[in-house]
Amino acid sequence: MAQNYHIGIAGAGIGGLAAAILLARAGHRVTLFDQFDVAGPVGSGLMLQETGLAVLGTLGLREDVEALGSPIARLWGISVDTGRSVLDVRYAALRASLSGLGIQRSVLFGVLYAAANASGARLVTGTRITTANPESGMLVDAAGGAHGPYGLVVDALGVRSPLSSAPRKELAYGALWATLPWPEESNFDRLALEQRYEAARKMAGVMPSGRLAPDAPESLTYFWSIRADQYEGFRAAPLNHWKDAARRLWPETQLLLDQITDQDQLTFARYRHRTHWPVTEGRLVHMGDAWHAASPQLGQGANMALLDAYGLLIALTGAEDVSAALARFRRLRARHIRLYQLMTWAFTPVYQSDDAVMPWLRDRLAAPLLRLWPAPPLLAGLVAGGFGAPLNSLGLKPYR
Numbered sequence: 001m002a003q004n005y006h007i008g009i010a011g012a013g014i015g016g017l018a019a020a021i022l023l024a025r026a027g028h029r030v031t032l033f034d035q036f037d038v039a040g041p042v043g044s045g046l047m048l049q050e051t052g053l054a055v056l057g058t059l060g061l062r063e064d065v066e067a068l069g070s071p072i073a074r075l076w077g078i079s080v081d082t083g084r085s086v087l088d089v090r091y092a093a094l095r096a097s098l099s100g101l102g103i104q105r106s107v108l109f110g111v112l113y114a115a116a117n118a119s120g121a122r123l124v125t126g127t128r129i130t131t132a133n134p135e136s137g138m139l140v141d142a143a144g145g146a147h148g149p150y151g152l153v154v155d156a157l158g159v160r161s162p163l164s165s166a167p168r169k170e171l172a173y174g175a176l177w178a179t180l181p182w183p184e185e186s187n188f189d190r191l192a193l194e195q196r197y198e199a200a201r202k203m204a205g206v207m208p209s210g211r212l213a214p215d216a217p218e219s220l221t222y223f224w225s226i227r228a229d230q231y232e233g234f235r236a237a238p239l240n241h242w243k244d245a246a247r248r249l250w251p252e253t254q255l256l257l258d259q260i261t262d263q264d265q266l267t268f269a270r271y272r273h274r275t276h277w278p279v280t281e282g283r284l285v286h287m288g289d290a291w292h293a294a295s296p297q298l299g300q301g302a303n304m305a306l307l308d309a310y311g312l313l314i315a316l317t318g319a320e321d322v323s324a325a326l327a328r329f330r331r332l333r334a335r336h337i338r339l340y341q342l343m344t345w346a347f348t349p350v351y352q353s354d355d356a357v358m359p360w361l362r363d364r365l366a367a368p369l370l371r372l373w374p375a376p377p378l379l380a381g382l383v384a385g386g387f388g389a390p391l392n393s394l395g396l397k398p399y400r
Contacts, residue, residue: 004028005151008139010129015288015305016156017112021059022313024119032121035128041109044177044267045209045221048101051385052303054396055310064111069103070208077195079363086366089383093376102208104179130162134282152322153284159272161290169273171295173352175223176266179209182218183255196250200351200359204250222256225352228270235263271295275341280326292337294344303385310394336388
């Protein structure tokens, strides 16, 4: 007989909130911990793919996020060294109705946070979880407070989770991110994520990212690739030094650079590759970036966390005990995660690295290869998160 559990979730990010909603609605008693006094998002814009949107659909939240997000039909990148298109992904090559969705992280968080409060899950703020006992199901916070015991403990604390192993691979590059009002006089494509590259050392991108409210103005997210060891130098130097380099790479972004008047408007994100094993131990399970972190070359972070949350619900449904449920969770998610970890690892040096050979080959081979069948539908399926058929494995309907 299926059981209802008392579940402790550490981390009120995208994955933690989604898990809290799904599990509380299924009848489990859920307590969600967050270290901030007022729970909130960290970061700028992100892309939701059909995988993540399908999970949001099961929560009854898909229409809410689609109303505030910006549909993205194409991912398009040009090398300034050759003027050639070295990234061209069109979702319609796979399915006419398919697209991504650019959205502000704060908007997605707000929709999930409201649903979590309405689900009956209990949110405990100002509590930084630092330790978990997989056998007893106890959580301990930074002040020494003990919480539990829980029948199931979920680590959704992200890539820096103290409950999982340190990242094995600190990538040399990260990015500066800023969400800005969309300049009406600009010529950026409102249905495309656009990028410009100089070799793989410099990259700038512009992504439509929806609006904060139905009557709010449209926004876009601007991002700039930067080596992590250059970030402190960026902070110390006059802002115009960076602006000059950004303008030289992509002159049309001047309208965006004019809106940035202080380094604090740019959020720095350091990228990491890491897969924590074992993913489950006793009553403890890791999910999202606490299990599998990667650079955002394929834009899968939030989508993977949403899939993990739904996978955990499916695994618990009908399970005789926690051990059986967590074994099923591993089977449901491991194949898809391994595949996208591998693909992200392979793509990263092509678009963001100090490597000289990979971007040289990219600039000369990508343009003709991108147009040859079966590259267009394969690339669309890869970016949409469909490799490994994760929706089918979770019993979700793929691509409406």
